[in-house]
Amino acid sequence: KQEVTQIPAALSVPEGENLVLNCSFTDSAIYNLQWFRQDPGKGLTSLLLIQSSQREQTSGRLNASLDKSSGRSTLYIAASQPGDSATYLCAVHNAGNMLTFGGGTRLMVKP
Amino acid sequence: DADVTQTPRNRITKTGKRIMLECSQTKGHDRMYWYRQDPGLGLRLIYYSFDVKDINKGEISDGYSVSRQAQAKFSLSLESAIPNQTALYFCATSEGRLAGSYNEQFFGPGTRLTVL
Numbered sequence: 001k002q003e004v005t006q007i008p009a010a011l012s013v014p015e016g017e018n019l020v021l022n023c024s025f026t027d028s029a030i031y032n033l034q035w036f037r038q039d040p041g042k043g044l045t046s047l048l049l050i051q052s053s054q055r056e057q058t059s060g061r062l063n064a065s066l067d068k069s070s071g072r073s074t075l076y077i078a079a080s081q082p083g084d085s086a087t088y089l090c091a092v093h094n095a096g097n098m099l100t101f102g103g104g105t106r107l108m109v110k111p
Numbered sequence: 112d113a114d115v116t117q118t119p120r121n122r123i124t125k126t127g128k129r130i131m132l133e134c135s136q137t138k139g140h141d142r143m144y145w146y147r148q149d150p151g152l153g154l155r156l157i158y159y160s161f162d163v164k165d166i167n168k169g170e171i172s173d174g175y176s177v178s179r180q181a182q183a184k185f186s187l188s189l190e191s192a193i194p195n196q197t198a199l200y201f202c203a204t205s206e207g208r209l210a211g212s213y214n215e216q217f218f219g220p221g222t223r224l225t226v227l
Contacts, residue, residue, distance in 0.1 A: 004153075032214075032215075034215060034216065036218075041221075042220060043201060043218045043219055044201065044218040046216070046217060098156055098170075099144075099146075101153040101155075
């Protein structure tokens, strides 16, 4: 059974810092990996989808990498802003396009 | 207007009541999903549907049923609600009718359900 772990569970940084969020998964036979953002009491917003054949994907200040063989993905946020404060979730696409989610990293960016 | 909508957004009910949560989408996607989110447990898949005639159980389907009324509508029912079904429920959609296609999933705003 696929298990997805995100470290750290919570992170607090001053505005302007570059930061890295980590995601690891136990079964490397994944199809895609997707990063989401969730604001308190809100739904999930898709940030990036990395296809299994890709190594990384970029969108604005966000860069996500994928290393299937080691079962890891990282989400890099450049020049963090208070508006980036949210919970970040990674999810792997398994057979049948079912997602297995990590527990999330709660990010606080202080002005 | 939101592409994936859920109704109601909040619901408080009592043990033993029947509850239906509804999801509608305007993205034209074939696939729809229901998840629940619990603190400390993350999101878990309840049911999913690849098209109107295709319904599949997910990881935690016991105590739930679903209906895919049309391509755009997917409802989740709790036939007899119990307190441990208190959670945040999300509907999601993705493209790809063909088996083996794995596409980005898009989520609705969620329904917060409390069972007393």
